[in-house]
Amino acid sequence: AQSVAQPEDQVNVAEGNPLTVKCTYSVSGNPYLFWYVQYPNRGLQFLLKYITGDNLVKGSYGFEAEFNKSQTSFHLKKPSALVSDSALYFCAVRHSKAAGNKLTFGGGTRVLVKP
Amino acid sequence: DSGVTQTPKHLITATGQRVTLRCSPRSGDLSVYWYQQSLDQGLQFLIQYYNGEERAKGNILERFSAQQFPDLHSELNLSSLELGDSALYFCASRDLYTDTQYFGPGTRLTVL
Numbered sequence: 042a043q044s045v046a047q048p049e050d051q052v053n054v055a056e057g058n059p060l061t062v063k064c065t066y067s068v069s070g071n072p073y074l075f076w077y078v079q080y081p082n083r084g085l086q087f088l089l090k091y092i093t094g095d096n097l098v099k100g101s102y103g104f105e106a107e108f109n110k111s112q113t114s115f116h117l118k119k120p121s122a123l124v125s126d127s128a129l130y131f132c133a134v135r136h137s138k139a140a141g142n143k144l145t146f147g148g149g150t151r152v153l154v155k156p
Numbered sequence: 157d158s159g160v161t162q163t164p165k166h167l168i169t170a171t172g173q174r175v176t177l178r179c180s181p182r183s184g185d186l187s188v189y190w191y192q193q194s195l196d197q198g199l200q201f202l203i204q205y206y207n208g209e210e211r212a213k214g215n216i217l218e219r220f221s222a223q224q225f226p227d228l229h230s231e232l233n234l235s236s237l238e239l240g241d242s243a244l245y246f247c248a249s250r251d252l253y254t255d256t257q258y259f260g261p262g263t264r265l266t267v268l
Contacts, residue, residue: 073255084158084246085259092255131199135255141212142250143189144257146199 043068043134045115047147055155060122062150064115064132073135074115075144076106080128088130091115102126122154159183160260162247168266174235177263181228181249187211188230189250189257190222194243205230237267 045066054060066072073092077085089100096108106117117130129151133144159182167175181188190202201214205224216222219237224230234241244264248257 075256077259084160084261085248086158087256087258090256141189141204141206142187142255143201143204143212143214144191144248145201148198 043072043136043145045074045132045134045145045147047130047132047150049150050148051151051153053153053155054122056124057121060117060119060126060152060154062117062130062132062152064117064147066113066115066132066134068134070137072108072115074106074108075133075135076100076104076115076117077131077133077146078128079131079149085131088117122152124154124156127152127154158258158260160247160249160258162245162260162263164263165261166264166266168268169237170268171237171239173237173267174233175237175265177232177234177245177247177265179230179232179247179260181230181247182251182258185249185251185258186228187250187252188224188228189248190216190230190232191246191248191259192243193246193262194240197243199246202232234265239267241265242267 075090076088091108099105132147161180186207193199202216204212222232244262246262248259250257
């Protein structure tokens with residue numbers, strides 16, 4: 042079964058410091074991994090995805106993620122965090138076509154960037 | 157703005173009632189997915205439709221049903237509502253070419 046885990050409920054970081062949000066995955070076959078962000082009272086916004094190719098994926102708003110097959114991880118990173126990056130972040134894995142290409146999400150990590 | 161629209165934004169109703177949530181996918185997208193976000197269960201997949209046909213089902217209760225119409229909009233019907241059905245319900249549509257799901261703003265359901 043496809044699953045992802047986000048080991049941290051909350052990450053606190055000072056503005057200007059690097060931000061990392063962790064995600065590990067467990068899949069059968071090739072992983073199709075996604076990151077979404079949810080701002081208060083808003084829907085989920087797509088940030089980036091890994092399907093194949095380069096292990097470093099660049100996405101929206103200066104975010105990037107590193108796919109690591111040996112560690113089964115797909116951590117989200119931003120070199121310099123902004124206060125406006127404070128939000129709830131979700132890692133997700135896509136299931137097969139037979140399962141409707143549905144997404145299974147991790148539990149979410151709340152990021153708080155302090156000025 | 158993802159291009160996926162959902163109405164209404166908020167719904168407040170009583171236990172035992174029935175409500176209908178509506179979703180319009182992005183222009184050109186044929187797939188619609190429904191997800192439920194609650195404090196205790198997190199984000200869960202409910203059901204998927206592709207071009208009017210049900211394609212996949214998740215942990216959707218029997219009291220819940222959905223359909224996708226010829227114009228591709230979808231409706232999620234929730235009946236015999238219970239307090240525990242209070243949640244944020246999201247609709248997403250999938251871009252076939254980029255293999256990415258784009259989410260609507262959600263409908264917040266409160267059952268009193």
